[in-house]
Amino acid sequence: xxxxxxxxxxAFESTYVQGEGYTSTWNKFKSGDYEVFWAEWKGGFxxxxxxxxxxxxxxxxxxxxxxxxxxxxxxxxxxxxxxxNADSTxxxxxxPDKDNPNCYELWGGVDNIKEANQFMEFRxxxxxxx
Amino acid sequence: xxxxxxKIQLALDTALFADKVFSFWNRKVEVAGENKDEYIVYTLSxxxxxxxxxxxxxxxxHDASISYYYRDTLVQTSxxxxxxxxxxxxxxxxxxxxxxxxxxxxxxxxxVDNVGFFVSLIECQYWEVV
Numbered sequence: 531x532x533x534x535x536x537x538x539x540x541a542f543e544s545t546y547v548q549g550e551g552y553t554s555t556w557n558k559f560k561s562g563d564y565e566v567f568w569a570e571w572k573g574g575f576x577x578x579x580x581x582x583x584x585x586x587x588x589x590x591x592x593x594x595x596x597x598x599x600x601x602x603x604x605x606x607x608x609x610x611x612x613x614x615n616a617d618s619t620x621x622x623x624x625x626p627d628k629d630n631p632n633c634y635e636l637w638g639g640v641d642n643i644k645e646a647n648q649f650m651e652f653r654x655x656x657x658x659x660x
Numbered sequence: 661x662x663x664x665x666x667k668i669q670l671a672l673d674t675a676l677f678a679d680k681v682f683s684f685w686n687r688k689v690e691v692a693g694e695n696k697d698e699y700i701v702y703t704l705s706x707x708x709x710x711x712x713x714x715x716x717x718x719x720x721x722h723d724a725s726i727s728y729y730y731r732d733t734l735v736q737t738s739x740x741x742x743x744x745x746x747x748x749x750x751x752x753x754x755x756x757x758x759x760x761x762x763x764x765x766x767x768x769x770x771x772v773d774n775v776g777f778f779v780s781l782i783e784c785q786y787w788e789v790v
Contacts, residue, residue, distance in 0.1 A: 544691045549669060550673075
């Protein structure tokens with residue numbers, strides 16, 4: 531695996547305050563002191579791209595990266611956006627910028643490859659609606 | 661004019677927050693620490709002028725609907741059913757203590773969203789001297 535693309539991850543999470551209700555925010559995922567994660571980024575082409583297009587997805591990619599237990603859980607249970615090239619401008623006023631070309635979201639599930647807890651793979655599509 | 665939404669939120673949280681039964685305006689979201697078997701979604705359904713004098717409103721009626729969602733497995737046991745009825749009464753008491761009229765009691769409207777939760781609908785009014 532050639533992990534040459536830096537990524538940031540933001541999860542949409544809600545907290546509840548008595549008497550006020552809930553507040554939802556996009557929180558940057560961190561693992562210890564680390565917040566930038568390296569991955570192999572493969573764009574879509576051929577059959578995959580055509581299948582995606584049939585579902586209205588014009589821009590998709592397949593991402594392979596190292597298995598990080600907390601991130602794996604977030605990807606499975608929360609709405610997560612993936613920021614390609616660790617673009618610091620992709621989150622604007624606390625919200626993913628749908629006009630930013632580096633702003634992607636998880637599309638479909640995430641695979642813990644061979645259940646070996648070493649690598650994981652998932653697909654992403656461009657964020658077009660928040 | 662009174663903030664009816666805030667009044668309902670506060671009334672329900674005062675009574676139910678201790679049991680982690682959270683209340684949501686319009687839409688349920690997933691919140692950390694919530695009771696996974698019960699939640700409330702409330703909606704506001706109108707502010708009707710009721711009486712007039714000298715060409716201005718004197719009394720307004722605010723209508724609201726409180727939908728109490730409980731997991732359908734709760735009705736499979738006697739203890740579960742008792743728990744549901746207890747919760748409904750708690751909600752009605754909370755609303756009455758906050759000054760709301762609960763005129764029609766509780767309606768069982770079934771698993772309306774087909775999500776494995778039954779719904780008890782409680783309609784209430786708040787009469788306000790403008």
